[in-house]
Amino acid sequence: MRQLSTTLDALKRDQDNMRQLSTPLDALKRDQDDMRQLSTALDALKRDQDDVRQLSTPLDALKRDQDDIRQLSTPLDALKRDQDDMRQLSTTVDALKRDQDDMRQLSTTDDTLKRDLDKEGSRTAALEQRLHEMPSCPTGYTMFRGTCYKAFNTRKTFSDAAAACGEDGGTLAMPRDAETDTFLISLHSAVSGKRPFWFGLHDQREEGSFEWVDGSSLGTYNSWCPGEPNNNRGREDCVLHNSEDEWNDAPCNRKYRFICQIVPGRPLATGGTLTTNVLRLSDHPQ
Structure with missing residues (x-):
């Protein structure tokens, strides 16, 4: 019995030892499982590394x-x-x-x-x-529509004014149209202002039958002042421009300023007078 008891005790110790050995064995198994898992992960990493290399x-x-x-x-x-x-x-x-x-x-x-x-x-x-x-105009004369004109700032009777123009080789001015008439007004105004002046129109041959000093008839144009010509007292046979720039018949023996005209290119006469149809008798009262 003592031997069996000894043997039994030895078996118990062996059993205890086996129990103590089982614990590290289990740990080893677990480690072995972990190693297997690590090996699997490592293999996966290797495959990933190969993939990365390929990429x-x-x-x-x-x-x-x-x-x-x-x-x-x-x-x-x-x-x-x-x-x-x-x-x-x-x-x-x-x-x-x-x-x-x-x-x-x-x-x-x-x-x-x-x-x-x-x-x-x-x-x-x-x-x-x-x-x-x-042909040009003589000194002192101004050209207008092919005729030379000059305003004189001296006063003369109608016949003396005509004679003065004849001494230059011309006649008293004959404004046969409105444009020429307006030009004569401006030419005279520049010399004598608004004073009256003779121009070459008269009715000395026949009362009421006005003609220019060259013998031609008056024509259609005129610029008579209202109520003129009136031959006041039967003594007004020569025509002048009055201060209103209109025509007016007046006594030929009165002295007024005057305007002459001549043909361009004609030299000023050195002597004698140009014959005009102006009757000197009309310079005297009738």
């Missing part, structure tokens, strides 16, 4: 392509700038073409203007030549 090749290619694109972008930008420059140049060329067309039109216009200018120059030269050849 690195196209990635490197993409990087090289990106570098190539960067290098291409520089000449592309230059091409875009060149394209913009070409557009600006095209606009400038179009403007230059329009300017060229305008210049052609201007050239045509300029040629036309030159021809017209040459024609005008020829006409001007011809007119200057004609003007040079045209």
